[in-house]
Amino acid sequence: MTQTMQTLVVLEPRVLDITETPVPEPGPLEVLARVRSVSICGTDAHLINGDYPGFWPERFPFTPGHEWAGELVALGPGTQALGWREGDRVAGTSHNACGVCQKCVEGRYNLCENYGKPGLHKQYGHNAQGVNATYAVHNVKCIFRLPDELGFDEGAIADPASIALHVARRGGIQPGDTVAVTGAGAVGLLAADAALICGAARVIVVGRGYRLERAAGLGFETVDSTAGDPVAAVRELTGGLGADVVLECAGVPETLMWGMDMLRRGGRCAMVGIPTEDVALSVQRLVLDELELVGSRASAGEMRRVLPFMADGRVRAGELITHHFPLAEYEQALATFNDRSSGAVKIIVHP
Structure with missing residues (x-):
């Protein structure tokens, strides 16, 4: 050396x-x-x-x-x-x-x-x-x-995979849930796999371009955010109800607002993307529909938990x-x- x-x-x-x-x-x-x-x-x-x-x-x-x-x-x-x-x-x-x-x-x-x-x-x-x-x-x-x-x-990639598992866990995913992921970058795609590990029955990835094509290639349902109203598209895919959980992985104001609007009544949005500017949210529906918005920072012990799933191919x-x-x-x-x-x-x- x-x-x-x-x-x-x-x-x-x-x-x-x-x-x-x-x-x-x-x-x-x-x-x-x-x-x-x-x-x-x-x-x-x-x-x-x-x-x-x-x-x-x-x-x-x-x-x-x-x-x-x-x-x-x-x-x-x-x-x-x-x-x-x-x-x-x-x-x-x-x-x-x-x-x-x-x-x-x-x-x-x-x-x-x-x-x-x-x-x-x-x-x-x-x-x-x-x-x-x-x-x-x-x-x-x-x-x-x-x-x-x-x-x-x-x-x-184990570190971002652990971050993806952390945001999925912060989302409180229950077996059988429908999960929407906003942002089809690396953390979003890893979070989609993590949602399945946590028990999601359906995962819908919202994004655009070649990254969304990669999400489709991985077998996820997809919504093209440039092809119309992504909130309406997610609601159509869920019979008008919305997603039980949204994992916000893009970190821009627009996608967070989409994510909150995509939620089913009583749903939770876990946000791991870090916006570089403030976001204005309407809180009326947050109260009346008992929605939850939680932050998700890095990981807290998930590295050990995610490595076996990487090894067996589930992440x-x-x-x-x-x-x-x-x-x-x-x-x-x-x-x-x-x-x-x-x-x-x-x-x-x-x-």
């Missing part, structure tokens, strides 16, 4: 560089991993664009990336006693929470009350250095053994991979990701 490594650095919004940086050393309860595959996330694109100034990241320069897989090459103090060994294949997630606040104790570490406080919490690729590099350090709380059935490319992560790039061509990878005409769903970058 060399003393330096190739690293993607965002010098300032929309200004990228590939540079040589020192290989980090793992501290107590940390591991050093050789990063093999990194998946580009929509949050990465926003972060690189500077859409969350002073929050994600707190400052530039910065290395993004939080969806990854690789193998362990060095162990920090205390990790071997927990069963980790050099050569272990792992998938990583981003939240390294404090573990001691009330939310962490309750298992909701994605809502850590010490978020961002130095020495207590870090979120890799958000407010702490990410994994678009040859090597990366992670706390053992943030790594999970990769099943033999999964390669590194699929392992890099079809591999079918979402459309492009591969070396780290040196990250700018082209990002441009492809942002180009709605490229056919991209999940892009894998190889450091």
Whole structure:
């Protein structure tokens, strides 16, 4: 192992560089991993664009990336006693929470009350250095053994798959429910699979373009949002009643308003997409029809739960991979990701 490594650095919004940086050393309860595959996330694109100034990241320069897989090459103090060994294949997630606040104790570490406080919490690729590099350090709380059935490319999608399972669980799906998913991107398609795992009898994906075609190819009912009123279309498919649960995975005001209007009386909308602007909602029907709108942030323990479903093919992560790039061509990878005409769903970058 060399003393330096190739690293993607965002010098300032929309200004990228590939540079040589020192290989980090793992501290107590940390591991050093050789990063093999990194998946580009929509949050990465926003972060690189500077859409969350002073929050994600707190400052530039910065290395993004939080969806990854690789193998362990060095162990920090205390990790071997927990069963980790050099050569272990792992998938990583981003939240390294404090573990001691009330939310962490309750298992909701994605809502850590010490978020961002130095020495207590870090979120890799958000407010702490990410994994678009040859090597990366992670706390053992943030790594999970990769099943033999999964390669590194699929392992890099375990994090968004866990987020998809979390939003499905936040939706409170009951066996036999009809679920509508707004947004046919990677998280939306993974959430559609997660809805089936949670017991949905029907899943209707609302979207457009080639991503909606991919949803149809995966066997889901589809509604083209450009072909008319998607709310009316979902209601027609459900005998005028609406969906029991909506999983909002697009993160734009229009789709959230659609999602609330698609709900059956007493229905619940779980929202994982993060709008960059405020949304105005009418609350009269929210009250009179006892609707629910809940947020869904990242995941809270679902990584362990989703990996077996990825391994047995019920979460079809591999079918979402459309492009591969070396780290040196990250700018082209990002441009492809942002180009709605490229056919991209999940892009894998190889450091």
